[in-house]
Each structure stands twice: as C-alpha cells, then as structure tokens.
Amino acid sequence: MQEIIFSKNNGLLEKINRRASKMLLAMKQGVFFKKIKNYYAVKMSLMLKRPKVWGRPFYLMIEPTNICNLKCPLCPTGEGKLGRKNELLDVSSFRQAIDEMGDYLLEVNITNYGEPFIHKDLCEMIEYIKRKGIKVCVGSNGHYFTDKDSVKKFILSGVDDIYISLDGTDQENYAQYRKNGDFDKVVKGIKLLVDTRNKLKKKTPFIELQFLVMSHNESRMQKIREIAKDIGVDRLILKPVSFNVSEWGHQDVREQFKKLMPEDESFRLYKISEKDFQWKQPIGNKCDYLWRGMVILCDGVIVPCCIDPRADLKMGEIKDGIMKVWNSPKYIALRKQILKDKKQLALCGNCQGM
Numbered sequence: 001m002q003e004i005i006f007s008k009n010n011g012l013l014e015k016i017n018r019r020a021s022k023m024l025l026a027m028k029q030g031v032f033f034k035k036i037k038n039y040y041a042v043k044m045s046l047m048l049k050r051p052k053v054w055g056r057p058f059y060l061m062i063e064p065t066n067i068c069n070l071k072c073p074l075c076p077t078g079e080g081k082l083g084r085k086n087e088l089l090d091v092s093s094f095r096q097a098i099d100e101m102g103d104y105l106l107e108v109n110i111t112n113y114g115e116p117f118i119h120k121d122l123c124e125m126i127e128y129i130k131r132k133g134i135k136v137c138v139g140s141n142g143h144y145f146t147d148k149d150s151v152k153k154f155i156l157s158g159v160d161d162i163y164i165s166l167d168g169t170d171q172e173n174y175a176q177y178r179k180n181g182d183f184d185k186v187v188k189g190i191k192l193l194v195d196t197r198n199k200l201k202k203k204t205p206f207i208e209l210q211f212l213v214m215s216h217n218e219s220r221m222q223k224i225r226e227i228a229k230d231i232g233v234d235r236l237i238l239k240p241v242s243f244n245v246s247e248w249g250h251q252d253v254r255e256q257f258k259k260l261m262p263e264d265e266s267f268r269l270y271k272i273s274e275k276d277f278q279w280k281q282p283i284g285n286k287c288d289y290l291w292r293g294m295v296i297l298c299d300g301v302i303v304p305c306c307i308d309p310r311a312d313l314k315m316g317e318i319k320d321g322i323m324k325v326w327n328s329p330k331y332i333a334l335r336k337q338i339l340k341d342k343k344q345l346a347l348c349g350n351c352q353g354m
Helices: 011-028 032-047 091-101 122-130 148-156 171-175 183-199 218-231 251-260 322-326 329-344
Strands: 003-007 059-062 107-109 135-140 161-165 206-213 235-240 270-272 277-279 293-296 301-303
Touching (some): 059 091, 091 122, 122 135, 161 183, 171 183, 183 206, 206 218, 218 235, 293 322
Parallel strands (some): 059 107, 059 293, 107 135, 161 206, 206 235
Antiparallel strands (some): 003 235, 270 277, 293 301
16 A cells, blocks of 8 residues: 555546646657557557567666665665666667657656666756657655756756655654665755746656655654645655565565564555565466566666566667567566466566556
C-alpha cells in the first residue's frame, strides 16, 4: 500500500491531465498516431500473452549514473554492493537510444541506482528527450537544489515530474536511514525549487514528496504532512519501506530490513516468520513491464526492469540496437518463462511484477 496524503489536483482529473499532456506532446512533434499505434500494439501483445511484442517499448528508465552521495542501508549502491564500477552515462549512447526509440516513447524516467543530479549533463538530456515529445520524470534525494541558477536551468529544461525522498522530520530522524544526508539542506532546496517554479509561472515540474514509512519515523507522519504543506509541494505520498528482491536471499539485508519495518500493518508489504519473508499479495505469472518498458543502465547495458541492479538478466546493450534486443531470442524466452512459471527465475520469482 501507499497512501496519497494530499494532492493539489483531483486524482482522476490529474490522471486525465497527465495522459492528455503526453498526447499533446506527441501531437506537437507530429508523431501522435505513431505513438498511439505503438501503444495499442504493445497492449494487444500483452493481452494476448505474446512473448514477441508487436510494438516497441513506450516507457524507458534510464540510469544517468550509479553514483550516489548517500549511504542508505537497503540500497545496493548505498551499501557498496552494486557490483558495477562507478560510471556516468555516455551522452552519445543516451542520444542513440532516444533517437532510435523517441518516436514511440510516451515517458522516460531518468533515475535508477544513483543520484541523477550528479550527472552534469542531466538538464541537457532532459531537453533532448523533450524535443521528441516525451514526458520526463526524475527521482532525487534532494541535495542538489543549492543555487537559483541551477534550479532555474532544471525547471526550464521542460522536466514534467520530480519525486524527492524525505524520510524524516528532523536531522536525527532523517539520517537514521538517509546516511550522510542533510535534512535542512534538502528542505531548503525543495523550497527553492517550489519558489523558483512559481516565480517563473511554470506548471511543471509537478513536485512530489515521498516518505518511506519505517520503524523510526512512523510516529512522524503527521509532522511530515505539516512540513510538506509548508514547503508547498504538489503531493505527499507515504510509502512502505521495502528491499530489493535481488537481495532476497541475503540474511544481512533481511536482518537490517526487520529493524526498519514499521509496526503499522498497513505499511507492511510482507508477512514475516522467524525463517522467511512472504508477500501479503500472492506472486502470479505476470509482469506487464516486460512488454511495455525496459531499463538502460549507465554503462549502456539493457536489463528488463529496475529490480536488476547488477545486470544479472542482461539482455544486450544500446550499441546492439534497442529493437534487436527487445525481441531477441533471450528477451522472448524470458517473457515465455514469466508466463509459464515465474518462480523458476531466481530474480523474478520473488517479485510481484509491475
């Protein structure tokens, strides 16, 4: 469960507006019908459970970097267990991906296992995506909104949405999970982002604050409501804490997670016995994500989704050509296995799918 505490827009109206904005972007670029045709081709493939997808992915997650300024204990990057060298996404590889897929994409999320604002070309990448009539969102820990000029540049890049993590209500509470984090710096930075957007009379980016509910902060939910409203963000979401399913068999991660789990059952994703974790909701043989999107890591490697931090399910690389990878024998075999018996897959078998 996740709980939307407040949103400045009506939920249904907001959803309609967001979908309409994607279509308007596509119309401006003259690729409206191409995107629509592709969208429904993908949806039809999914509905008919075809492992070879008729369309192209209409959603991409792109990792600008796997470097982060924080040391969050449940994050493979923060714990130094990512198993990949620190890297920044090569801009030419990024452009190759957008050039190949741009006419079909509806949304790009420039986030994954690192802090996106560490990449000095982030705003230029956002601008490049926006030229293709694509919605762009970014996730951040909020430590890089430090001066008016850089914040203004980010807003004017055309970015549509940003979601920012703030899992505490003061420095001591916040830093229990966001190791090396600076609570006051984040709050000040978000205020600067909100104020600059408003002074520029821009409607975007839509600014969402996310609060992971954990044992040490679950008593602070009313306080974070007050902080969020004072800052002036567009939406606050309370989310249950979880850990990456790639770490499912790691006992040290399990023990750390048990300490962080809240008492409030409504914010618990798992049932826990002395020996095992079990999802409250059963795992079925499905994962829509494998039909509609993919993830590009900062070294150019393509993986099926964001639960694969170490590229255990490497499908190919940007240089191979995204469409050659998308319907390659390896990708088709993975989709077949998902539909047949997902639990036989080491990574996917512990995931509910997306």
